[in-house]
Amino acid sequence: MTVFIASLFLPKTVHFTLPGTPPRGALSKKNEPLLAKKPPTTEEGAPSLFAAAQVNITPPITPTEERKPEDPFVNEDGLRIHLPPLDTASTGLRAPVDRSSPTWGGRPDQPMSRANSPPPPSIIDSNRHLQQKAKELGRQGVTQPRTLARSDSHDRVFAHANWKILSADQGNGGLRNAAEAAAREGKLGEYTWVGTLGMPTDALQGTQQLQDIEDRMATEHDMLTVFCSDKDFDGHYSHFCKQILWPVFHYQIPDNPKSKAYEDHSWKYYVNVNRAFADKIVKNWKRGDVIWVHDYHLLLVPNMVRQKIPEAKIGFFLHVAFPSSEVFRCLAVRKELLEGMLGANLIGFQIAEYTRHFLQTCSRLLSAEATPDGLQLEDRFVDVVSLPIGIDPVSLSAHREEDEVSRWMEIMRKRYAGKKLIVARDKLDHVRGVRQKLLSYELFLNKNPEWRDNVVLIQVALSTSEKSELDATVSDIVTRVNSSWGNMAYQPVHYLKQDIPYAQYLALLSIADALMITSQREGMNLTSHEYLYCQDGKISEKKHGSLILSEFTGTSSLFGGNELAVNPWDYNSCANAIKSALEMGDEEKERRWQKLYHAVNHHTGSHWFTEFMLRLDRVYDEQHHRDHTSVPRLSLNALARQYKNSERRLFILDFEGTLVSWGPINKIIPVSPQRTLDVLNDLLLDERNTIYVMSGRQPEELDRLFRRVPNLGLIAENGCFLKDCGSAEWTEMADSEQIRSWKQSVKNILQYYIERTPGAEIENRRCSLIFHYKSAEDYEAAARQASDCASHINDACEQQRVHAIPLDGCVLVEPIDWTKSTAAEKIFGDLKARMAPDAQHASPVDFLMVVGDGREDEKVFKWANALGEDKTVKEVVTVSLGNRNTEATATLTQGVSGVLMALQKLSQVA
Numbered sequence: 001m002t003v004f005i006a007s008l009f010l011p012k013t014v015h016f017t018l019p020g021t022p023p024r025g026a027l028s029k030k031n032e033p034l035l036a037k038k039p040p041t042t043e044e045g046a047p048s049l050f051a052a053a054q055v056n057i058t059p060p061i062t063p064t065e066e067r068k069p070e071d072p073f074v075n076e077d078g079l080r081i082h083l084p085p086l087d088t089a090s091t092g093l094r095a096p097v098d099r100s101s102p103t104w105g106g107r108p109d110q111p112m113s114r115a116n117s118p119p120p121p122s123i124i125d126s127n128r129h130l131q132q133k134a135k136e137l138g139r140q141g142v143t144q145p146r147t148l149a150r151s152d153s154h155d156r157v158f159a160h161a162n163w164k165i166l167s168a169d170q171g172n173g174g175l176r177n178a179a180e181a182a183a184r185e186g187k188l189g190e191y192t193w194v195g196t197l198g199m200p201t202d203a204l205q206g207t208q209q210l211q212d213i214e215d216r217m218a219t220e221h222d223m224l225t226v227f228c229s230d231k232d233f234d235g236h237y238s239h240f241c242k243q244i245l246w247p248v249f250h251y252q253i254p255d256n257p258k259s260k261a262y263e264d265h266s267w268k269y270y271v272n273v274n275r276a277f278a279d280k281i282v283k284n285w286k287r288g289d290v291i292w293v294h295d296y297h298l299l300l301v302p303n304m305v306r307q308k309i310p311e312a313k314i315g316f317f318l319h320v321a322f323p324s325s326e327v328f329r330c331l332a333v334r335k336e337l338l339e340g341m342l343g344a345n346l347i348g349f350q351i352a353e354y355t356r357h358f359l360q361t362c363s364r365l366l367s368a369e370a371t372p373d374g375l376q377l378e379d380r381f382v383d384v385v386s387l388p389i390g391i392d393p394v395s396l397s398a399h400r401e402e403d404e405v406s407r408w409m410e411i412m413r414k415r416y417a418g419k420k421l422i423v424a425r426d427k428l429d430h431v432r433g434v435r436q437k438l439l440s441y442e443l444f445l446n447k448n449p450e451w452r453d454n455v456v457l458i459q460v461a462l463s464t465s466e467k468s469e470l471d472a473t474v475s476d477i478v479t480r481v482n483s484s485w486g487n488m489a490y491q492p493v494h495y496l497k498q499d500i501p502y503a504q505y506l507a508l509l510s511i512a513d514a515l516m517i518t519s520q521r522e523g524m525n526l527t528s529h530e531y532l533y534c535q536d537g538k539i540s541e542k543k544h545g546s547l548i549l550s551e552f553t554g555t556s557s558l559f560g561g562n563e564l565a566v567n568p569w570d571y572n573s574c575a576n577a578i579k580s581a582l583e584m585g586d587e588e589k590e591r592r593w594q595k596l597y598h599a600v601n602h603h604t605g606s607h608w609f610t611e612f613m614l615r616l617d618r619v620y621d622e623q624h625h626r627d628h629t630s631v632p633r634l635s636l637n638a639l640a641r642q643y644k645n646s647e648r649r650l651f652i653l654d655f656e657g658t659l660v661s662w663g664p665i666n667k668i669i670p671v672s673p674q675r676t677l678d679v680l681n682d683l684l685l686d687e688r689n690t691i692y693v694m695s696g697r698q699p700e701e702l703d704r705l706f707r708r709v710p711n712l713g714l715i716a717e718n719g720c721f722l723k724d725c726g727s728a729e730w731t732e733m734a735d736s737e738q739i740r741s742w743k744q745s746v747k748n749i750l751q752y753y754i755e756r757t758p759g760a761e762i763e764n765r766r767c768s769l770i771f772h773y774k775s776a777e778d779y780e781a782a783a784r785q786a787s788d789c790a791s792h793i794n795d796a797c798e799q800q801r802v803h804a805i806p807l808d809g810c811v812l813v814e815p816i817d818w819t820k821s822t823a824a825e826k827i828f829g830d831l832k833a834r835m836a837p838d839a840q841h842a843s844p845v846d847f848l849m850v851v852g853d854g855r856e857d858e859k860v861f862k863w864a865n866a867l868g869e870d871k872t873v874k875e876v877v878t879v880s881l882g883n884r885n886t887e888a889t890a891t892l893t894q895g896v897s898g899v900l901m902a903l904q905k906l907s908q909v910a
């Protein structure tokens with residue numbers, strides 16, 4: 001059995017050695033003597049972090065006019081590309097969990113992209129602006145980089161260059177670490193990554209080289225490479241993922257009218273890349289394999305695979321946040337995205353809030369029935385789980401032992417002697433809130449003069465494809481703070497617009513006095529976990545530092561308020577949090593840190609990985625067990641034998657869809673089907689038989705329908721009313737005061753929707769309300785109103801123990817606490833209570849048969865099966881008529897007539 005881990009980027013990629021350039025390994029070696037040299041010092045006499053960092057990283061080279069157009073070290077925009085940090089790309093060492101995501105197709109030792117899809121209007125506008133700017137600068141004698149075209153010679157260079165497989169510096173570091181940790185701990189057997197190389201490959205199309213790369217990735221690294229055209233990848237990742245999904249999932253709705261056209265344009269590329277993943281998985285899947293698809297880049301893959309392999313075991317995990325349904329519904333392709341995810345057996349989210357949003361969104365947009373465990377679709381159940389990812393403390397500890405970490409700690413200790421350090425490493429992306437952080441820090445310094453000269457904020461900013469606008473704003477704030485409060489010997493903000501090597505990162509986390517994360521939204525935030533881990537004081541005298549953490553991160557919900565939680569938009573409270581972090585007493589710091597450290601160690605990456613896998617196995621078995629195709633047909637002969645051998649029998653039979661065909665849901669059934677009444681009367685001739693009919697209909701309707709069947713017991717309104725066999729009285733099971741109170745609130749909500757849905761009507765039952773829209777003038781519009789209405793009621797009336805369930809053509813609003821199964825329990829309990837005192841240990845019946853076709857009947861099947869499993873009742877038979885996944889132990893495919901035939905047969909058993 002193999003586990004396929006599908007994620008957009010593979011953990012490995014390919015680097016080329018181009019003619020006339022040193023191979024990456026050689027480049028790194030060439031730099032080594034420099035590393036050994038004493039780093040340049042600043043005026044203060046201590047080595048500068050900036051200066052030293054630049055020794056270790058190949059500095060960016062500004063392109064000049066002399067550069068040849070086909071220079072492979074320049075991308076299509078004519079911009080010189082930074083090399084990735086040497087210690088991840090060339091040595092395969094780890095990177096921080098939150099890796100950088102350099103602009104796709106922009107590396108010097110990988111081919112350039114052939115994608116030339118029309119850029120969005122915003123880019124065209126900004127290019128125009130840049131061209132204008134360039135003209136102006138040109139007039140002033142300043143040289144600007146030229147836009148260079150990719151050429152055939154570029155392709156030839158790569159098609160014949162030597163290459164090697166190295167660790168990729170992009171993708172989800174948290175996921176990789178978690179998988180590796182689980183494998184190391186023996187909790188993950190054979191596994192295969194499925195993903196792209198994260199580089200353009202059009203230039204290599206049709207070459208032997210591409211085939212060799214694919215083969216070696218598979219044989220040497222267990223990685224299945226997904227190839228897609230540069231245009232598809234560019235449209236998928238840079239456009240649809242980054243411009244549409246990423247902002248929307250993080251609550252930033254592209255409200256620009258231009259964004260709509262942009263979305264339409266790039267959706268097809270998103271579909272194409274997802275299709276390429278699904279095809280690759282389907283081609284390699286074998287019976288028993290498990291498929292685990294990751295993150296927002298691949299939302300369509302689960303359903304694409306499900307269409308081809310209906311029995312596949314598929315998990316999906318969303319690493320980023322899932323927004324409120326109000327935000328998600330703005331996406332033009334919202335239904336397609338949800339349906340794509342729902343192809344999975346289990347869908348995981350980092351925290352309960354995202355899970356709840358997802359359930360609400362599906363119930364609202366797809367009219368699917370949501371329960372706390374998942375979604376009941378027409379023919380399948382899809383489970384959900386909230387499971388936060390974590391870090392891998394074991395490998396983190398090992399890396400902290402490296403000399404390079406101590407060396408950097410020493411450098412920084414000297415450089416920042418006597419200063420408190422606040423550190424941060426974020427993507428330069430609106431969502432990560434770097435701008436808000438700097439503004440808060442500025443406010444803090446403005447308000448607290450005593451801290452000027454005594455505190456430094458080190459902000460590492462990772463490049464993203466995001467516009468230079470944010471870059472410019474952030475740089476302006478940094479300049480303003482430094483020029484306001486800096487001097488020859490003091491710089492309040494050190495802003496590094498590049499990533500730093502892993503050793504420097506660990507050193508930074510270890511010597512910090514505080515870490516500050518101000519994301520506007522973030523799925524989790526593992527940097528804060530790494531920071532807490534590094535603050536244990538084992539390798540540094542700095543310990544138990546404070547954590548300032550945005551309340552809008554998933555991580556914040558794990559930390560129980562022991563962090564300094566901030567709202568990044570509230571600059572004043574962020575500034576106050578900085579002050580608290582720096583001035584907090586040692587005792588309080590330690591107390592908070594202990595709790596935070598405990599949470600980090602409890603939610604590790606390995607735990608997350610194995611828990612998800614276990615849960616997926618479990619729900620798959622449950623779902624499979626409930627799949628009506630795998631539930632055996634009812635054997636009439638076996639049933640007759642069980643019946644014959646029993647002495648006291650209880651039947652609980654659903655009414656509509658089971659004993660009679662469905663009538664018009666909001667109309668009173670006009671005539672009683674005689675055959676049903678005859679069969680029931682025949683069965684009741686045997687005194688050993690007790691029969692209850694259960695229904696959603698009101699007591700008076702059932703009385704009228706069954707007046708010719710004396711001794712029949714009745715359950716009305718799905719368990720809210722009960723009439724015992726032979727009794728003339730109904731017992732109200734539900735708490736009428738509670739019903740009265742929620743009905744009032746729900747009626748007000750229903751009224752609002754009914755006014756907007758011509759042709760729809762409200763049915764007022766005693767304990768439930770139904771919004772019927774089958775006869776609405778515009779069915780489509782009515783269905784949308786109905787979904788909104790259900791979700792509105794579920795949001796607003798959660799506390800009142802009532803829920804709204806979207807059904808075919810109506811929304812049923814009913815109490816949570818009284819169901820057909822609570823009524824069945826009451827019947828069973830009453831039968832037992834009537835037994836002789838000396839027989840109280842025995843069961844009141846030795847044969848129990850439940851037959852039904854609907855959602856409500858499933859709960860009764862479950863209850864009855866449990867009585868059979870624990871041997872309380874000797875013979876338990878549960879029979880489902882529908883096509884839905886079922887808890888029943890047998891199915892009947894001939895519908896109502898099959899049920900009547902079976903019951904008739906029993907009544908004739910001698």
Ligand SMILES: O=P(O)(O)OC[C@H]1O[C@H](O[C@H]2O[C@H](CO)[C@@H](O)[C@H](O)[C@H]2O)[C@H](O)[C@@H](O)[C@@H]1O
Binds near residue numbers: 097099100101175320
């Ligand atoms: O930038 P992308 O290539 O599109 O990838 C998105 C981000 O994925 C990873 O972060 C997400 O997963 C983390 C672990 O589950 C979680 O902590 C974080 O909140 C998520 O956003 C990756 O670590 C980021 O670098 C990527 O930007």
